[in-house]
Amino acid sequence: MNFNNYDFVSFDIFDTLLSRKIARPKDLFSLIQANLSYDNKYVAWPELVDNFSVIREKAEEKARKNKVELYGGEPEILISDIYDQVRERVPALPSNIIDILIALEIEMEKAVLFKSSAAETIFDQARAAGCKIIVISDMYLPSKVLRELLENSGYKDLDDVAIFSSGEEGVSKHSGKLYPRVREKLGLTGKRWLHIGDNKHSDIEMAKCHSIDGLHADWSQYDGGVSRHWQIKDVIGESINFSVTNIQAKQFFADDPLTEIGFKIFGPLMLGYTSWIYATAKKLNVEKLLFLARDAHLIRDIFLNFYNKDRQFDYQYVYLSRASTYKMGMTDWPMHRIWHLFGGKNRKSIKSILSVIGLNAENHLSDIHDVGFPDENYVPSHHERDRVHWLINKLFTHALLQNKKCRDEFSDYFREAVGDYKSVALVDIGWMGNIQSVFSRALGDVWADKKISGLYLATFEGAKDNKSYYNDMKGWLTNYGEPRSHHDLILSGGVELLEFAMADNTGSTKGYEKINGKTQPVKEIVGDEELEYLKKAQLLQKGILSFFEYVSSILAVVPAEAMSSRLLSEPFFTLVSEPSSHQLDVLVGITHSEAAGANSGRIALAKKLNLKDRLLQGNKYYEMFEQSYWKEGYRRINRKKFWKKYI
Numbered sequence: 001m002n003f004n005n006y007d008f009v010s011f012d013i014f015d016t017l018l019s020r021k022i023a024r025p026k027d028l029f030s031l032i033q034a035n036l037s038y039d040n041k042y043v044a045w046p047e048l049v050d051n052f053s054v055i056r057e058k059a060e061e062k063a064r065k066n067k068v069e070l071y072g073g074e075p076e077i078l079i080s081d082i083y084d085q086v087r088e089r090v091p092a093l094p095s096n097i098i099d100i101l102i103a104l105e106i107e108m109e110k111a112v113l114f115k116s117s118a119a120e121t122i123f124d125q126a127r128a129a130g131c132k133i134i135v136i137s138d139m140y141l142p143s144k145v146l147r148e149l150l151e152n153s154g155y156k157d158l159d160d161v162a163i164f165s166s167g168e169e170g171v172s173k174h175s176g177k178l179y180p181r182v183r184e185k186l187g188l189t190g191k192r193w194l195h196i197g198d199n200k201h202s203d204i205e206m207a208k209c210h211s212i213d214g215l216h217a218d219w220s221q222y223d224g225g226v227s228r229h230w231q232i233k234d235v236i237g238e239s240i241n242f243s244v245t246n247i248q249a250k251q252f253f254a255d256d257p258l259t260e261i262g263f264k265i266f267g268p269l270m271l272g273y274t275s276w277i278y279a280t281a282k283k284l285n286v287e288k289l290l291f292l293a294r295d296a297h298l299i300r301d302i303f304l305n306f307y308n309k310d311r312q313f314d315y316q317y318v319y320l321s322r323a324s325t326y327k328m329g330m331t332d333w334p335m336h337r338i339w340h341l342f343g344g345k346n347r348k349s350i351k352s353i354l355s356v357i358g359l360n361a362e363n364h365l366s367d368i369h370d371v372g373f374p375d376e377n378y379v380p381s382h383h384e385r386d387r388v389h390w391l392i393n394k395l396f397t398h399a400l401l402q403n404k405k406c407r408d409e410f411s412d413y414f415r416e417a418v419g420d421y422k423s424v425a426l427v428d429i430g431w432m433g434n435i436q437s438v439f440s441r442a443l444g445d446v447w448a449d450k451k452i453s454g455l456y457l458a459t460f461e462g463a464k465d466n467k468s469y470y471n472d473m474k475g476w477l478t479n480y481g482e483p484r485s486h487h488d489l490i491l492s493g494g495v496e497l498l499e500f501a502m503a504d505n506t507g508s509t510k511g512y513e514k515i516n517g518k519t520q521p522v523k524e525i526v527g528d529e530e531l532e533y534l535k536k537a538q539l540l541q542k543g544i545l546s547f548f549e550y551v552s553s554i555l556a557v558v559p560a561e562a563m564s565s566r567l568l569s570e571p572f573f574t575l576v577s578e579p580s581s582h583q584l585d586v587l588v589g590i591t592h593s594e595a596a597g598a599n600s601g602r603i604a605l606a607k608k609l610n611l612k613d614r615l616l617q618g619n620k621y622y623e624m625f626e627q628s629y630w631k632e633g634y635r636r637i638n639r640k641k642f643w644k645k646y647i
Contacts, residue, residue, distance in 0.1 A: 262543020430456025
């Protein structure tokens, strides 16, 4: 565009100079209602709190109708006219509360609006060409407030920019009458004028009717439709899910496929989860949060940067893993719960299996022979699981004694983490609650005086075995395996995708050692294969952190309780159950460790077979299906119709 051909360039504001971080403009009212719901100053007006979104929408309709009926002309109004109608609907509202509500709506607008990078480029080019800049908006906000919104979003030096509001002028771009009003007020007769806006009727066709050139702003889109939810936090969750898929959100994340998945899918998921952690910790009166290495590393960073700025909760990053806690947290021996000690998709030697519970297989050769295994290096088949179970149960006294020895030596690490706090919560990705169970037991007698909670991304049904009055745990995505549909998806590839998203490069905790009389974690050396995995995870996490920068302005003014809708997990479950071809290309090659303390033995989430095995789908196809973590990912990359694309 050659701006040297124009004397004046005018811009629309909404969806042109500025875009919103919500799916629908009226979702702003849901954000306001969420704010009212958690603010005690509004308890005297429950009708307002429970129905604000509808009241606000209907008030605007009535104000516009009244304007035409009483004065004729166009239904152009100001925000004060709208809130006069709000007061008509809730007569008990005092004037100062009306003023507060108007200020709150403007504050929410500032929170959701952002400067369009595409518009900024054109804006700067027009200025550099010496064009006089004008801003024209069909909006109920006065021009003074519109200037505030532009400045708050990053547009600078606007003192010489004339701003026109249809609400103040009483005429609109939609009717076309605002253009001659601007021309008259600014004396633009005979001047060359270009107008830029997103609405083809108001900004292009109506401008053309008044001999004004038009440029269509196509860099914003809103296609959220009508919300299918009634709970305010669900409307908000749905709105955010839609907003990140709009083209204007692209300016917030780097052009990388993993980063894009992090921003659009795992970002909303983590928003819901971390908001739930904050809200639940408050409700439980938690004093200290223990973020467990290494899956909670990213969770910790997000929580501290976006939720715990006022340090309401003390916190610590604690080095724990299944591999380290199974060696010191066992105080009893429930036989039905020890299968997980030797689980996994890869077969392991007897030596490797016994090392999980801290036993040296060479010291128990007679027991190994007694159950029918030749030596400690023998690798049992899946059909010999019962004999492995028998062996471990034969050695339970040795395992418990070894655990007590480690507990006596290293439990100071756990006790120091808990300190003098009475209510402590562990934060981790979750699943069965085994780590929390052995952590609590490692505290020894101190445990009896503590309330230990677990705030996990998900817990499975088996976590009920680890739950007690003093050892409570909750899951956000699934709570003890419910809802079942989500539980099944998590077990069909969700676990591995989530652990990939949370992966940290500090290395898994293998155990503990004493250094100068103080217990320190011993961390696994990261191998080359895992290092490649972690590099990819960092790209995805870059997208997650970019998402939190995107929503940070909303988090600053909307209570965390209202940002915890499980709808924010829908993009993730869609990824697990219906991945697109693009997502498959990016993710199926990701590998995952196959058991506790086994980062060196990694398996692809879904292995792509050769064309013959894909077409015939014989024993090889079904054998590899069973070994695959991501079931739907495997089905789709090994489909017979190999030319088919999933969108």
